[in-house]
Amino acid sequence: MNAPVLEILHYTKSYDGKRNAVNDLTLTVREGDICGFIGQNGAGKTTTLRACAGVLDFKEGDIRIGGRSVRKEPIPCKQMTAYIPDNPDLYDFLTGVQYLNFVADIYGVEKQARADRIARYAGMFRIEGDLASLIGAYSHGMKQKLALTAALLHEPKLLLLDEPFVGLDPEAAFRVKEVFRELCSRGAAIFFSTHVLDVAEKLCNRIAIIKNGTLVAEGNTDEVRGDESLEQVFLEVLGSEG
Amino acid sequence: MKAKWALLTKIQLLEMFGLNKALHSTDRRAKRRLFGAAAAIGAAALVLLGFTAAVCVLLAEQGMGGHVPAFMLAICSFTVFVYALVRGAGGLFAVRDYDLVMSMPVKKRDLIVSRLLCAYLPNFGFALLFMLPAAIVYFVYVGFSFGALGAIVLAALCAPLAPLAVSLAVGTLLSALTAGFKHRNVLRAVFGILAFGALMAVYFLFAFSAGPDPWADLTDLASVLIGKAYPPALLLDKTLTGEAVWGVFAFAGGSAALAALFCLIATLCYTRIRASLQARAARGAYKAKQIKRSSAFSALVKKEFRRLFGSPAYLLNSVGGLLVIALLVIVLPTGFGETAQSVPLLKANLPYMMAAITVAMLGSACPSASALSMEGTARGQLFAMPLSARKILLAKALPTFALDAPVSAAAALVCCLLGGAQWHAYLLCPLSCIAAAALVALGGIFLNYKYPKYDWTQETQVVKRSAPVSILALGAMVPGLAVTALTVFFGWIPLLALAAVYAALAACLLVWLKRAKLFV
Numbered sequence: 001m002n003a004p005v006l007e008i009l010h011y012t013k014s015y016d017g018k019r020n021a022v023n024d025l026t027l028t029v030r031e032g033d034i035c036g037f038i039g040q041n042g043a044g045k046t047t048t049l050r051a052c053a054g055v056l057d058f059k060e061g062d063i064r065i066g067g068r069s070v071r072k073e074p075i076p077c078k079q080m081t082a083y084i085p086d087n088p089d090l091y092d093f094l095t096g097v098q099y100l101n102f103v104a105d106i107y108g109v110e111k112q113a114r115a116d117r118i119a120r121y122a123g124m125f126r127i128e129g130d131l132a133s134l135i136g137a138y139s140h141g142m143k144q145k146l147a148l149t150a151a152l153l154h155e156p157k158l159l160l161l162d163e164p165f166v167g168l169d170p171e172a173a174f175r176v177k178e179v180f181r182e183l184c185s186r187g188a189a190i191f192f193s194t195h196v197l198d199v200a201e202k203l204c205n206r207i208a209i210i211k212n213g214t215l216v217a218e219g220n221t222d223e224v225r226g227d228e229s230l231e232q233v234f235l236e237v238l239g240s241e242g
Numbered sequence: 243m244k245a246k247w248a249l250l251t252k253i254q255l256l257e258m259f260g261l262n263k264a265l266h267s268t269d270r271r272a273k274r275r276l277f278g279a280a281a282a283i284g285a286a287a288l289v290l291l292g293f294t295a296a297v298c299v300l301l302a303e304q305g306m307g308g309h310v311p312a313f314m315l316a317i318c319s320f321t322v323f324v325y326a327l328v329r330g331a332g333g334l335f336a337v338r339d340y341d342l343v344m345s346m347p348v349k350k351r352d353l354i355v356s357r358l359l360c361a362y363l364p365n366f367g368f369a370l371l372f373m374l375p376a377a378i379v380y381f382v383y384v385g386f387s388f389g390a391l392g393a394i395v396l397a398a399l400c401a402p403l404a405p406l407a408v409s410l411a412v413g414t415l416l417s418a419l420t421a422g423f424k425h426r427n428v429l430r431a432v433f434g435i436l437a438f439g440a441l442m443a444v445y446f447l448f449a450f451s452a453g454p455d456p457w458a459d460l461t462d463l464a465s466v467l468i469g470k471a472y473p474p475a476l477l478l479d480k481t482l483t484g485e486a487v488w489g490v491f492a493f494a495g496g497s498a499a500l501a502a503l504f505c506l507i508a509t510l511c512y513t514r515i516r517a518s519l520q521a522r523a524a525r526g527a528y529k530a531k532q533i534k535r536s537s538a539f540s541a542l543v544k545k546e547f548r549r550l551f552g553s554p555a556y557l558l559n560s561v562g563g564l565l566v567i568a569l570l571v572i573v574l575p576t577g578f579g580e581t582a583q584s585v586p587l588l589k590a591n592l593p594y595m596m597a598a599i600t601v602a603m604l605g606s607a608c609p610s611a612s613a614l615s616m617e618g619t620a621r622g623q624l625f626a627m628p629l630s631a632r633k634i635l636l637a638k639a640l641p642t643f644a645l646d647a648p649v650s651a652a653a654a655l656v657c658c659l660l661g662g663a664q665w666h667a668y669l670l671c672p673l674s675c676i677a678a679a680a681l682v683a684l685g686g687i688f689l690n691y692k693y694p695k696y697d698w699t700q701e702t703q704v705v706k707r708s709a710p711v712s713i714l715a716l717g718a719m720v721p722g723l724a725v726t727a728l729t730v731f732f733g734w735i736p737l738l739a740l741a742a743v744y745a746a747l748a749a750c751l752l753v754w755l756k757r758a759k760l761f762v
Contacts, residue, residue: 016268050762055625057761078628089620091545093552097528105541106627115533132526147623 002031005066005158005189006052012060013047021047023213024061029158029189029206034180036200036221037193038234039210045193046086048210049162052191053083065158079107082151086162086193088143092136096127096146099135100153107154114153121149124175140167148176152183159183161192165199177203201230209237216240246348250356257699258360275693279709286712287371295375307383309468311394312479314376315401316472318369323405323472325706326361327412327437334358334410334508335417335516339699350512354505361410365402373398380482390482393490397478403497404474407504412437414508414515431554438558439565538629542637549616550609550641556616559705560642563606563715564649570599571653589661594729594737596657597671600650601678601740602722607646610686611710613638615695622762631758635687642683650675670734674741678718681744684751686714691758 006029013022022044029035039045050056052063054074063070065077091099097118104114122128125145135143144167151159159180165173180190180203194200200207200221207224209217216237217224225233256262267273298310306313334357343353377394384390420429468475474496480489508515536544550557614635617624624634654671657663663671689710698704705711721740728736 050622053622053626055622055762057759075628075630078626081626083622083626085622087619088623089618090623091549091620093549094545095526095528097532098548101533102541102545103627105536106538106629108538111533111535114535115530118528118533129527131528132532 002033002187004028004030004064005033006191007064008048008052008061009064010061011048011051011058011063013044013051013056013058020213022051022210025210025213025215026061027208027215027218029191031187031189032184033206034184034190034204035192035206035208036204037191037208037210038195038197038200038230039193040238043210044213045210046162047213049083049160049191049193050085052158053081053160054078055083079154080157081160082154082156082158083160084144084147084151084162084164086166088147090135090138090143090146092134095134096122096131096138099146100131100150103150104153109154117153117155118149121152121179124179125149125172141169141172144168145172148179152179155183155188157188159188159190159192161190163194164192165194165196173199197229197231197234201225209234211237245352247352247355247359250343250348250352251359254356254360255363258364258703275709278693279712282709282712282716283707286716289716290371291375294372295379298375298379302379302383307380308483309465309479310383311373311376311380311397311482312468312475314372315369315397315478316468316475318372319401319405319472319475322365322368322402323409324438326365326406326409327434334361335414335512340516351509354508354512358406358501358505361406362402365406366399369398369401373401384482389487393478393481396490396494400494400497403501407500411504411507418515428551431551431557434554434558435561435565438562439569539633539637542629542634543640546609546613546637546641549613553616553701553705555701556609556612556705559702559711560609560612561607561645563603563608564645566606567600567603567650567653570603571596571656591729591733592661593654593658593663593667593671594734595726596661597654597674598722598726598729598737598740600653600657600675601744602719602726604646604650604675604678604682605715605718605722607649608642608682608686608711608714609645610639610642610683611690611714612704612708613641613687614690615698615704615708615710616701618696618698621696621760625760625762631760632755634760635691635755635758638690639683639687642686643679646679646682647676650679667734670738670741674737674744677741677745677748678722680748681751682714682718684748684755685717686710688751688754689713 006027008025008027011022011025012020014020025044025048027035037045037048047056051058052065052070054070054077058071066080068077070077091102094102100114100118100122104118109117118131119128122131125148127142127145127149130138130142135146138146144164148164151161164176168176177199184190204221206219207217207221207230208215209224217233221230224230228236267276294314298314301307301310301313334354344350373394377391380390380394416430416433465476465479468479474493477486477489477493477496480486550560614621651672654675655668658667658671661667690708693709695704695708725736725740
């Protein structure tokens with residue numbers, strides 16, 4: 001069995017002190033895993049992803065990345081991670097290449113490596129012709145592609161993505177899936193939320209379903225799905241009590 | 243059914259003052275923050291009210307009671323004009339909810355009227371802070387009459403109209419002319435700085451060069467000041483002095499006509515203007531030499547400077563205090579030169595006074611007070627990066643220090659030179675400014691950390707109207723001005739004490755930075 005990259009241990013989060021947005025969630029994502037995190041709106045997916053990225057504080061439970069606690073050692077954990085929120089509001093006042101340089105500087109990526117990766121990923125997503133333009137002039141899809149390029153610059157061990165396929169054109173979505181598979185073949189892990197169940201079913205080797213803040217199903221895609229489609233399983237889970 | 247312009251105005255006002263959030267938020271901290279911000283704005287209004295009242299009384303005591311309302315009308319109109327110019331026309335045309343609103347059965351006219359009303363109402367409130375004390379002082383020193391009351395009320399109501407219409411027109415024109423440029427924000431910022439600097443320079447120069455012997459005839463001086471600061475205010479003066487009853491009606495009519503004309507043109511050309519403002523820069527491919535490597539901290543600082551210089555509103559609201567300092571340094575020692583030379587106490591202590599005034603003004607030159615809030619909805623990406631909160635906050639404080647310390651220290655040195663100061667003043671004055679710049683930079687980021695406002699839709703909500711900006715501007719001004727007064731009598735001692743306290747507070751804030759944490 002591969003080593004765990006992301007371990008979520010009894011994670012509980014409440015915003016108002018009364019109702020738990022996420023309740024006692026325990027989940028492990030290992031090297032090579034592409035784990036799809038699915039659930040209805042407001043189920044707790046973004047709250048979980050934000051906590052994993054170290055941008056949301058929490059009191060109960062722990063989250064470990066590469067064996068280190070996000071709460072106790074946030075900076076080494078963040079160094080191994082890349083996080084893309086659902087609506088990537090990038091810095092509108094920077095040009096694309098300035099933004100990529102900025103991210104590469106923060107993660108300490110060597111000059112040659114960043115030049116190679118920018119050329120590779122920007123070329124792959126077909127945004128190299130726009131990188132000298134201000135991000136403020138980008139469309140939603142272009143911002144999403146730029147955010148993905150930036151996320152891949154330091155070759156993260158763990159990629160956390162909130163709805164990564166929203167706004168991408170079919171070609172870019174295909175490229176993203178290719179990149180995901182390539183990263184995982186090199187030992188990285190990917191944990192992403194999605195509402196596109198077809199993508200989750202075909203791309204992910206692991207699935208986690210969250211309902212009202214509680215993990216209701218988790219395991220290998222084939223185990224979770226059984227003889228049914230993922231859509232049927234998801235609808236059954238939503239329809240059940242609890 | 244309510245008129246649509248009224249509904250649109252109501253929605254915007256609810257957002258502008260955060261009233262809806264305060265009413266419906268379940269988060270006690272958010273409510274406390276909003277209450278704190280309201281209290282800070284209230285305190286600032288009270289201070290301004292007290293200040294204008296004191297100026298009104300001072301003018302009336304000098305025998306200019308009859309000119310006080312016109313004088314205050316000139317000052318507030320001028321201020322509204324400068325600030326509206328700095329703010330630009332973004333609030334009218336570059337609104338984020340445009341698609342949402344215009345997809346509803348709403349006329350463009352309703353949208354424009356509501357936007358203009360939202361610009362007008364806060365400025366009318368601001369005008370009241372000037373006109374209310376002016377009216378009371380006028381009635382006390384000159385006597386009450388319903389005619390004068392009507393004239394002052396009418397003037398107060400119309401005071402913001404013309405300055406807003408002209409500044410919005412200039413701002414729109416500038417935005418449209420620069421829309422096609424890649425670095426249009428820098429161009430707009432530079433233009434804004436030049437306009438702001440020129441206006442301040444004109445204002446100061448006129449204020450301090452009213453004639454060969456301005457104190458000889460105070461009535462003439464009042465007319466000169468009013469005429470130079472804002473000529474239309476002379477019309478109110480004519481009515482109140484009984485020279486021409488029609489004056490205030492001409493003022494009100496002219497202001498309303500100008501506003502109506504702007505409204506008409508804006509309605510007719512709204513779509514075209516908006517389209518030209520939304521024009522995107524041409525596509526551009528990057529070059530290999532653009533990929534450079536630097537340290538994480540250096541990257542953060544560069545980003546902060548790019549943010550500052552990439553936003554005209556942010557830059558102008560942040561460097562306004564520095565422009566005032568530069569102009570004060572030029573104008574005050576020369577303007578008061580003769581007076582200072584004839585009063586030994588002033589002559590000896592002028593450099594310390596000027597350094598203290600500079601320190602007082604630094605609170606109005608603080609980008610760090612809004613630097614964290616400026617991250618807005620993009621803050622998640624920064625907080626997710628492998629950086630300590632200390633590093634992020636220090637990088638956000640650095641531009642403030644890098645701008646404030648050299649400018650204020652240089653200003654203090656110039657004052658020492660002009661005032662013929664003793665050798666120790668050359669050390670104390672710039673060092674006091676540097677200590678104040680350090681405290682302002684760190685204090686700004688501390689206040690912004692405690693009272694962040696991430697959910698803004700227009701930058702001015704953060705860079706101009708947020709609690710940290712107001713608290714810092716006032717917080718620096720009160721001790722600074724108090725020490726200015728004390729230096730007249732006690733020379734360098736109060737300035738040294740202030741510098742020591744500021745340096746100690748800055749050191750405490752540096753220690754606090756180690757404990758800071760950043761979450762969304």
